[in-house]
Amino acid sequence: MSTKLFPRLHLLSHPFPLPSFPLMKLQPSIRQSRPIHIFSRVFPFKLKYASMAFSSRPSQTFQGVRRSSAVGRSSERGGFGASKSLVEDEAELSDWVSDLKTSSFRGRITSDEDSDEDRRRGRGKDRDRDRDGDRESPSLKRGRGRQSYELRESSERRRPRGPSTESYPKSSRNVSRFKREYEDEREDFRSRSSGRVFVRENVGSSIGRGRGTRETNSRNQQIPGRESLERGRRDSKYRARFTGESESEEDEDEEEEDDGKRRRTKTGVRDFLGDEDSADDEDEEKDFLFGKSTNTLFPSGEKVSEMDRPRKSPGGSDSYLSETRFDQCSISPISLKGIKDAGYEKMTVVQEATLPLILKGKDVLAKAKTGTGKTVAFLLPSIEVVVKSPPTGDQKRPPILVLVICPTRELATQAANEANTLLKYHSTIGVQVVIGGTRLALEQKRMQANPCQILVATPGRLKDHIENTAGFATRLMGVKVLVLDEADHLLDMGFRKDIERIIAAVPKQRQTLLFSATVPDEVRQISHIALRRDHEFVNTIQEGSEDTHAQVRQMHIVAPLEKHFSLLYAILKEHIADDVDYKVLVFCTTAMVTRMVADLLGELNLNIREIHSRKAQSYRTKVSDEFRKSKGLILVTSDVSARGVDYPDVTLVIQVGLPADREQYIHRLGRTGRKGKEGQGILLLTPWEEFFLSTVKDLPISKAPMPLIDPETKKKVDRALAHVEMKNKEAAYQAWLGYYNSNKTVGRDKYRLVELANEFSRSMGLDNPPAIPKLVLGKMGLKNIPGLRVK
Numbered sequence: 001m002s003t004k005l006f007p008r009l010h011l012l013s014h015p016f017p018l019p020s021f022p023l024m025k026l027q028p029s030i031r032q033s034r035p036i037h038i039f040s041r042v043f044p045f046k047l048k049y050a051s052m053a054f055s056s057r058p059s060q061t062f063q064g065v066r067r068s069s070a071v072g073r074s075s076e077r078g079g080f081g082a083s084k085s086l087v088e089d090e091a092e093l094s095d096w097v098s099d100l101k102t103s104s105f106r107g108r109i110t111s112d113e114d115s116d117e118d119r120r121r122g123r124g125k126d127r128d129r130d131r132d133g134d135r136e137s138p139s140l141k142r143g144r145g146r147q148s149y150e151l152r153e154s155s156e157r158r159r160p161r162g163p164s165t166e167s168y169p170k171s172s173r174n175v176s177r178f179k180r181e182y183e184d185e186r187e188d189f190r191s192r193s194s195g196r197v198f199v200r201e202n203v204g205s206s207i208g209r210g211r212g213t214r215e216t217n218s219r220n221q222q223i224p225g226r227e228s229l230e231r232g233r234r235d236s237k238y239r240a241r242f243t244g245e246s247e248s249e250e251d252e253d254e255e256e257e258d259d260g261k262r263r264r265t266k267t268g269v270r271d272f273l274g275d276e277d278s279a280d281d282e283d284e285e286k287d288f289l290f291g292k293s294t295n296t297l298f299p300s301g302e303k304v305s306e307m308d309r310p311r312k313s314p315g316g317s318d319s320y321l322s323e324t325r326f327d328q329c330s331i332s333p334i335s336l337k338g339i340k341d342a343g344y345e346k347m348t349v350v351q352e353a354t355l356p357l358i359l360k361g362k363d364v365l366a367k368a369k370t371g372t373g374k375t376v377a378f379l380l381p382s383i384e385v386v387v388k389s390p391p392t393g394d395q396k397r398p399p400i401l402v403l404v405i406c407p408t409r410e411l412a413t414q415a416a417n418e419a420n421t422l423l424k425y426h427s428t429i430g431v432q433v434v435i436g437g438t439r440l441a442l443e444q445k446r447m448q449a450n451p452c453q454i455l456v457a458t459p460g461r462l463k464d465h466i467e468n469t470a471g472f473a474t475r476l477m478g479v480k481v482l483v484l485d486e487a488d489h490l491l492d493m494g495f496r497k498d499i500e501r502i503i504a505a506v507p508k509q510r511q512t513l514l515f516s517a518t519v520p521d522e523v524r525q526i527s528h529i530a531l532r533r534d535h536e537f538v539n540t541i542q543e544g545s546e547d548t549h550a551q552v553r554q555m556h557i558v559a560p561l562e563k564h565f566s567l568l569y570a571i572l573k574e575h576i577a578d579d580v581d582y583k584v585l586v587f588c589t590t591a592m593v594t595r596m597v598a599d600l601l602g603e604l605n606l607n608i609r610e611i612h613s614r615k616a617q618s619y620r621t622k623v624s625d626e627f628r629k630s631k632g633l634i635l636v637t638s639d640v641s642a643r644g645v646d647y648p649d650v651t652l653v654i655q656v657g658l659p660a661d662r663e664q665y666i667h668r669l670g671r672t673g674r675k676g677k678e679g680q681g682i683l684l685l686t687p688w689e690e691f692f693l694s695t696v697k698d699l700p701i702s703k704a705p706m707p708l709i710d711p712e713t714k715k716k717v718d719r720a721l722a723h724v725e726m727k728n729k730e731a732a733y734q735a736w737l738g739y740y741n742s743n744k745t746v747g748r749d750k751y752r753l754v755e756l757a758n759e760f761s762r763s764m765g766l767d768n769p770p771a772i773p774k775l776v777l778g779k780m781g782l783k784n785i786p787g788l789r790v791k
């Protein structure tokens, strides 16, 4: 792309006005500034910062922070309405589902009571999977392709679930593959879906917890052979599943370990892996054992009116740091020592806004932009709760005092790392992590043998422990603080049932903290599931300001699918040429599309890594760690990296294809521009995806000039495409079809959808679209649509 015509862009620091909070004096904020390279030059103007004007009310506590009581607040996002998600509301979903006309789908409609009964009857570890939709007919399971996952997941949202008493067929390769794909895709789906909430009760209704009804509520540098070993391992594992063995959906690696012997004899695959896996486990063990080792606070019930505080920024840019130092708050000296060692001196704006409230014992729902220190904001006061808690007599089952729930494994690990940093000098307080993809037994041992006042968990694995770990439920009854990180996502339909189950397992008398960079109105309305009625809503994003960072340049390119791979390559090449310290995230729509794009970029000799739900957890952890520390690297990823992951100094985020919704666009973009740094975001769409721009029209996304693709580049990309494995293209095609089929706009017209899918197929260099199993097409509601090939 020719970018040389345009001036470079530099962002300037700017001062904020003085706050009225007595302890906190705001000075001009110093931001790290780096020149914007490549795409800055496509814009013939300098970024202008609009001065922000806010009404100031004397009763406010923090500048630039809107705080409100729980009751009666609706919109804080200016003119923007509800997010557009894959399946936006129940009525639309209903219409959409009725279009599918599949008898097997109808066959799946059963009742929740049945499923509970089924659980009681006991299906061993299978019950965790039941939670996520395995209560269905075997025929459905057989037909489940990964790309049909969205269909199933969406369908589940509206129907009660019931049991399947029939076992999986034992020897069908197709079944194994579909099952594997379905399980793997689930995490990607969960990662990208958000905002799909159907409950529309007013906050503060009688259902609220406060009213006592809580429960109602470079691939080229990859380890040689690793990939194929992983796949072989998965095949073996899933084959084992169909023999009637099972595990929780997040626990693939765990099952491999626990049932390794059995599977080894069945398939022989694990013979190749024994050593490697134990090495992985040791690494993981080390990771999790690195560190060491609550007063019950109840709100006074005071109502706080909405407070719009000015945090004016004469320079225009938003600041992530306040002028308030941590030692100005009532934090224990030992915590302060840890904070100092971590290099934190001043609080970020969200920390300044929420810390006093949380220390007072209030339930808080907080919204703050990506990369502005929300993790410390909830961890630090939680640690203080532990500090103030009297020691307990129960040595056998010491209580867990703080429970932090994160939607992804990477995020949970990251939060635990941050907790350990803060706990550096608290020798008797320990944090433990429980996440899918690791051995349940290992976690059980760790939680028993080490201090574990703070537990960070992903929902599925936590639920597994609640149901399967002796004494765990008792330990959870000690919880004084419950934190939902990425709260809007956790309260979304993909996680809702798990979260409700977890909430039921912790005491009603607790403090609850909900944090996210996006809080759609729907989430506010259902927050009573977790929060007390008199909770505080703290919004650090000023009215009239965007949910994204001003120092992140956002652009979109609209081009036909056939050009996307060449464009992606051209954009990356330009960026690499412009910035030796490049660090790029390329988001793709699904795990299999991610794999195919990673293959392609690897063939083009770019220094890439890939991460998605189809990768083993040990691999994901390694790649994630590597990317965190690296420069000069491109991470091709599905939405497992969309939220919360704190990779420092990401220079560019590229989103290829339709993001699941507005929230997901914001979170993905938020991997760059963290801690006040600059960054760039490019959204690459086709003309028929352009409608998405209307859902983010309040964000400063400008149209980038169309990069020129010279014939040589085109040829190079075509040659590289020819080297991408056919089976990866086939899987990408099927996944692509499934993803867009579940989009309520693109998936509405099935004939058009198939035309577009075949366009995607051609863009991968295929003359004919790959054939898809008949059953899968049936599940997707795509039987007899012209243009599809059936196998």
Ligand SMILES: Nc1ncnc2c1ncn2[C@@H]1O[C@H](COP(=O)(O)OP(=O)(O)OP(=O)(O)O)[C@@H](O)[C@H]1O
Pocket (backbone or CB within 6 Å): 343, 344, 345, 346, 347, 348, 351, 368, 369, 370, 371, 372, 373, 374, 375, 376, 516, 517, 643, 644, 645, 646, 670, 671, 674, 675
């Ligand atoms: N007071 C502070 N001073 C300096 N750096 C801080 C401070 N608090 C947190 N950080 C750092 O800021 C970075 C971003 O923090 P964090 O990941 O918690 O952001 P976040 O708001 O949760 O982002 P996201 O919305 O993407 O999850 C981290 O590297 C963290 O260590």
